[in-house]
Amino acid sequence: MEASPAPTIVAIATPPGRGGVGIVRVSGTGIEALIEGVAGRVPPPRVATVATFRDAHGAALDQGIVLYFPAPASYTGESIAEFHGHGGPSVLRLVLARCVELGARLAEPGEFTRRAFLNGKLDLAQAESVADLIDAATATAARAAARSLAGEFSREVRALVDGLIDLRTYTEATLDFPEEDIEFLRAGDVERKLADIRARLARVLASARTGALLREGLTVVLVGEPNVGKSSLLNALAREEAAIVTPIPGTTRDPVERVVEVAGIPLTVVDTAGLRATEDAVERIGIERTWAAVERADLVVLLVDARAAADALPEGDRAILARLPAALPRVVVHNKADLAGMAPRTDARADGAATRRHVWLSAKSGDGVPLLEREVLAAVGADGPMEDAYLARERHLAALREAEAHLAAAAAHLATASPPIELFAEELREAQQALAAITGEFSADDLLGAIFGRFCIGK
Ligand SMILES: Nc1nc2c(ncn2[C@@H]2O[C@H](COP(=O)(O)OP(=O)(O)OP(=O)(O)O)[C@@H](O)[C@H]2O)c(=O)[nH]1
Ligand SMILES: [Mg+2]
Known part of the structure; x- marks a missing residue:
């Protein structure tokens, strides 16, 4: 697909910092002279061969292993060389600089994989994966x-x-x-x-x-009136004391978030300031931030006190539900079930044309929290089998x-x-x-740029 042979590219393929091994990777056509320049000679194809890597004056830079994959049996479909040396940032940069001296240019993010795609080694969905x-x-x-x-x-x-x-x-x-x-x-x-x-x-x-x-995860925002146990629920989900819990209504001001993994899905759980009419200027700003958090939610969990009437939600809670974007999935948690003398359970209620899921639990003891995790996944349609995702x-x-x-x-x-x-x-x-x-059978160049531009360098 590319007219003239693409220039030889080079990158450090291992992450920055210190490590047992560091790899400099080169891809291009006719890279044999470059390999000779670095490692003294070209090793037999696909055989790990010990070599001393040297600079232009013959001084040793590192001692390691060189691998040679002649085209087309390589990751990119071009000829590839890998210099496996010691994983220190300075020594790897010296080997990299030597390759540049020998005619390679620094690879852009994702450029190796882009070449693999252009040479038909991977299709676009595979390259993205x-x-x-x-x-x-x-x-x-x-x-x-x-x-x-x-x-x-x-x-x-x-x-x-x-x-x-x-x-x-x-x-x-x-x-x-x-x-x-x-x-x-x-x-x-x-x-x-x-x-x-x-x-x-x-x-x-x-x-x-x-x-x-699985890839993007979900943002779950906990909302409710002050003191219903939102911060306690965040702590129960995160299994750590992430947010301050006190009996004083209006404890939480800034949203506090933690990422928890449920059935392999990364959930970002956001605890927010309790919603109520208030004269306190700081609390008011906190409440504004609660609504801002709702804007980026994939799902809202509304907490109410389990001791309040279960069939008709209190006025304040109905007002909160009414203010949520209509299409936003929601689950109602009746917290402090222990104080209400109720066992953890779930239930479904009519909510206009849709059904709304309800969970009774105790954030303080953790009883019933797994029921909520299941309901959250069901509410966003993520309760199917993960094995064939x-x-x-x-x-x-x-x-x-x-x-x-x-x-x-x-x-x-x-x-x-x-x-x-x-x-x-x-x-x-x-x-x-x-x-x-x-x-990727029909794909515009700008799409390829957007996809491969987000890769790490060296891949
Ligand atoms: N018995 C019992 N107490 C709970 C439960 N959940 C929370 N509490 C208590 O209720 C009080 C308020 O809990 P928080 O988690 O701070 O409530 P909140 O909704 O974050 O409150 P604000 O931040 O003020 O909006 C604390 O004293 C908690 O220990 C529960 O399930 N059972
Ligand atoms: Mg709180």
Whole structure:
């Protein structure tokens, strides 16, 4: 895809700081002279070979191992050399400088992986999963990224694309025989095939949605009137005394947050100032910050006192619920269940057209907190199996949703009395294009820049 041979690039591939081993990595065409310049000679392909790394005057810089992967059997598809030396920042910089002296230029973030993509070693979704694996916040997220890297997500997407190509080929043949088109579609079982593809797409989307949660995590904001136990609940979830707890209403002023892992998903839990009308200027600022925290919430937990009437929430709490953005998922926690003499439990209540989940628990003793964790995941649709999640990105979800919309439109065309075949075919084409963008078959340069620019250097 790139016209003239790309320049040789070099980077320190191990993290900055001191370590047992440090690696300088070089990729390009014709890098043999560079290897000779650093290590004295070119080692046999893929054999770890001990060498002394030397500067231009022959003085030793380090002693280590050199590895040579001739094109195309390498990570980037170009020839690669790796100099494994001692992991000190100064010595690695000397080896790096020697490579630059011998004609390499410093790699940009993600440039090795970008070349792997451009040379067809990885598709775009796999390339993205390289960065996601490195950045994975939890073990579950790392496993999901490894699955995407191994190509499981890409295979699913490609299977969908293949199904669509089949359907399009058939439909477009129909366009050549306009008189018989309806019969043609019926004979080809087009309706059932389309339904199959849509069902399959729905499954991929569900796995990808869970995967996006694994990658991005969720922000859960605790709100409620003063003294209901918000700070106690944060501490129970975080299993540490993160926020100050006192019997004095209005204790918390600044939001306090902790990241806790629930079922592999990183949850950022935010404890906030209790909501009430107040003359205290400091408390008022705290309350403003509570509402600011709500703006970035993926889910709100409203705490109420379990001793208040359970079926009708108190006026103040109903006002808080009414002020939350309508689409924001919420769970109501009836805290201090111990004082109300109630056992931990959950319940669902009608909330307009939707249902609202309620949990009775004791933040002080921790009884019932696991019930809340489960309800939080269910409220955002993250209670599905994690084993088949793909570590998807927002970009992938958007593409899958776009494809879903085009296929829904295609199905609607097909269901009419005389289906407009051209419009039907066009929807299929657009659905295919949206899906193909995931694996990078149609991708603009600026998209590639945005994706690879966020990688670490040396990857
Ligand atoms: N018995 C019992 N006491 C609780 C429970 N949860 C909180 N408390 C007590 O209730 C009081 C207030 O708790 P906090 O966690 O500070 O309440 P808050 O909602 O953060 O209060 P503000 O920061 O003032 O808005 C403290 O004395 C807690 O020990 C509970 O589940 N059971
Ligand atoms: Mg508090």
